[in-house]
Amino acid sequence: MKNVLKKWMLLLCALMLAAAMTACGSGGSDDKKDEAKEETAQTDEASDDASDDASSNDDASADDGASDDAEDGSGDAASGKFESLDAFVSSDMMQAQLESQIASLEESGLSCELTAEGGNKLVYNYTILDEAVAVLMDKETLDASLTEMADTFTGVANMIPAAVDGVENPIVVVRYLDNTGAEITSMEFPAE
Numbered sequence: 001m002k003n004v005l006k007k008w009m010l011l012l013c014a015l016m017l018a019a020a021m022t023a024c025g026s027g028g029s030d031d032k033k034d035e036a037k038e039e040t041a042q043t044d045e046a047s048d049d050a051s052d053d054a055s056s057n058d059d060a061s062a063d064d065g066a067s068d069d070a071e072d073g074s075g076d077a078a079s080g081k082f083e084s085l086d087a088f089v090s091s092d093m094m095q096a097q098l099e100s101q102i103a104s105l106e107e108s109g110l111s112c113e114l115t116a117e118g119g120n121k122l123v124y125n126y127t128i129l130d131e132a133v134a135v136l137m138d139k140e141t142l143d144a145s146l147t148e149m150a151d152t153f154t155g156v157a158n159m160i161p162a163a164v165d166g167v168e169n170p171i172v173v174v175r176y177l178d179n180t181g182a183e184i185t186s187m188e189f190p191a192e
Helices: 002-024 030-056 058-072 085-090 092-107 131-136 139-148 150-163
Strands: 110-117 121-128 171-177 183-190
Touching: 085 092, 085 110, 085 121, 092 110, 121 150, 139 150, 139 183, 150 171, 150 183
Parallel strands: 121 171
Antiparallel strands: 110 121, 171 183
């Protein structure tokens, strides 16, 4: 079960990258807003599917997760979870999932870094590299998009304890930075 939860958590994090950029990467056109809502709905469905699949595969994959974790050293063999949020973010499995999403973002004038902070925060740092994109993505636009996606980010925070051992009060943080590294805006989404 734990291995399945890890894989769904990784998939959800990768989908979050796509959803965040679909919602925030546009110039505010109605077509792009509709696409963002559709992407958010798909991400929410993926989250629900992950929970359903994880529940239905509890017994079948419990042994599987422990052996996989022991082999790659990223998790606790007894619990089948990652040892820390940092280990989760740094894992080969997570990096492979994120690689194509990040490359796609860079083509649109953005970069993304996923980090862990303070033992309980999963942080998405989006840097706006392209000046033309920066003009379209002001603080108000970004804040509105993040507010619309609050349920999705909260869903990611809710799933962190299932994939990472010992995380209490998990929080997803989304930050937008300009090309100098100065923060444009950020929001925190705690688990409920």
